[in-house]
Amino acid sequence: MATGLALRLVGLVSVWACVACGADALDPDQSPGELGNGAFRYECFDTEDAACPDGLTAEEFPDSVAVGSRFQISYEEFDPSGPTSAFKIEAASNVFVKRLDKGFEGISGGFAGLFARRTSDSTIIDIIHLRVADIAELELRTDDNKPLRVAMRVGETQSVRTRTYDKSGNKLAGANDFYWKVTGDKAVALEFASPSAVMDITAAQVGTSELSVTVGEVENLYTITVEEAAQ
Amino acid sequence: MRGLVGLGTALLLTLNGCVFGSSEEPPTFEELQYSEVSLPPEQARLEPRSITLSVGTIVKARVDAHDSNESVISEVEYRSKDPRVMTIEPAGEEGVYILIGSGVGTTELELYLAERRIAALPVSVIEQGSQ
Numbered sequence: 001m002a003t004g005l006a007l008r009l010v011g012l013v014s015v016w017a018c019v020a021c022g023a024d025a026l027d028p029d030q031s032p033g034e035l036g037n038g039a040f041r042y043e044c045f046d047t048e049d050a051a052c053p054d055g056l057t058a059e060e061f062p063d064s065v066a067v068g069s070r071f072q073i074s075y076e077e078f079d080p081s082g083p084t085s086a087f088k089i090e091a092a093s094n095v096f097v098k099r100l101d102k103g104f105e106g107i108s109g110g111f112a113g114l115f116a117r118r119t120s121d122s123t124i125i126d127i128i129h130l131r132v133a134d135i136a137e138l139e140l141r142t143d144d145n146k147p148l149r150v151a152m153r154v155g156e157t158q159s160v161r162t163r164t165y166d167k168s169g170n171k172l173a174g175a176n177d178f179y180w181k182v183t184g185d186k187a188v189a190l191e192f193a194s195p196s197a198v199m200d201i202t203a204a205q206v207g208t209s210e211l212s213v214t215v216g217e218v219e220n221l222y223t224i225t226v227e228e229a230a231q
Numbered sequence: 232m233r234g235l236v237g238l239g240t241a242l243l244l245t246l247n248g249c250v251f252g253s254s255e256e257p258p259t260f261e262e263l264q265y266s267e268v269s270l271p272p273e274q275a276r277l278e279p280r281s282i283t284l285s286v287g288t289i290v291k292a293r294v295d296a297h298d299s300n301e302s303v304i305s306e307v308e309y310r311s312k313d314p315r316v317m318t319i320e321p322a323g324e325e326g327v328y329i330l331i332g333s334g335v336g337t338t339e340l341e342l343y344l345a346e347r348r349i350a351a352l353p354v355s356v357i358e359q360g361s362q
Binding site (some may be wrong): 092110123 | 288332
């Protein structure tokens with residue numbers, strides 16, 4: 001009994017040590033697998049993925065992805081069993097995520113168990129649980145990470161990117177479809193077609209416009225006032 | 232002649248062994264014991280004679296079947312009766328398995344020994360956050 005307990009403790013310490021040493025070398029966009037055999041990497045689904053401000057690399061491995069968003073992850077072993085080791089990421093259930101040709105789509109809120117299956121022998125090598133959460137809040141941030149300016153001057157353009165949060169204020173990852181619409185005066189013009197997670201907003205003429213940005217059930221309204229260009 | 236008798240005796244003994252082997256009662260399953268269990272974020276209850284998992288969650292565990300003499304029954308094969316509810320797969324290390332809550336519902340974890348079913352344990356896969 002005591003020997004068994006001791007062995008289990010040694011095992012636990014070994015697993016922890018392995019995870020810890022592997023985790024030291026992890027990139028910010030990686031998260032160690034729960035079995036300690038390697039790390040999952042968050043891959044930008046496309047240039048509009050909320051986790052990827054530069055459109056290329058995720059800032060970090062996200063805690064949560066948004067319901068309705070597309071996302072993609074990959075897996076790398078700490079100690080590769082061979083140079084040709086390749087892994088397929090599969091979902092435990094189709095309740096929370098749906099398999100796409102490339103990556104997954106968040107379906108409903110909950111913890112989605114994902115596992116890395118080695119393609120050469122179909123063995124499950126590692127697992128991870130990724131939280132999927134409903135979007136509760138939407139925010140527009142400019143390229144220099146400031147809130148959208150609602151006072152503009154004719155000729156100005158501001159580039160904005162959407163951000164989404166769950167009800168607890170946690171930032172959500174994934175590529176969602178955002179729909180943009182301008183009503184009222186034609187004071188501002190939208191430079192890209194919907195759906196788009198990024199938008200260039202140009203002050204076209206003096207007046208006031210209502211800007212609506214919608215994702216799923218969440219809609220934000222902004223009143224943008226455009227004045228004459230500064231002399 | 233003596234050689235033929237010897238061969239005949241050996242054949243008889245072998246046949247006897249085969250027949251005895253196939254009619255031998257399998258060990259009486261008593262319970263499952265688990266170790267090296269991973270910790271999913273949602274409920275996973277691995278009991279000696281039942282399993283409860285939350286849907287969408289994955290658990291890794293070393294699983295040993297024990298008989299009524301508290302001895303490990305070796306070479307047990309584990310199968311899920313309904314993989315739409317729960318799946319079980321080897322984890323690449325002998326005796327270690329991955330249990331996956333695939334869909335809400337109930338099923339059975341079947342234990343086979345040389346293609347003979349020796350036990351079936353109830354499995355429940357429940358909604359996340361339901362307990």
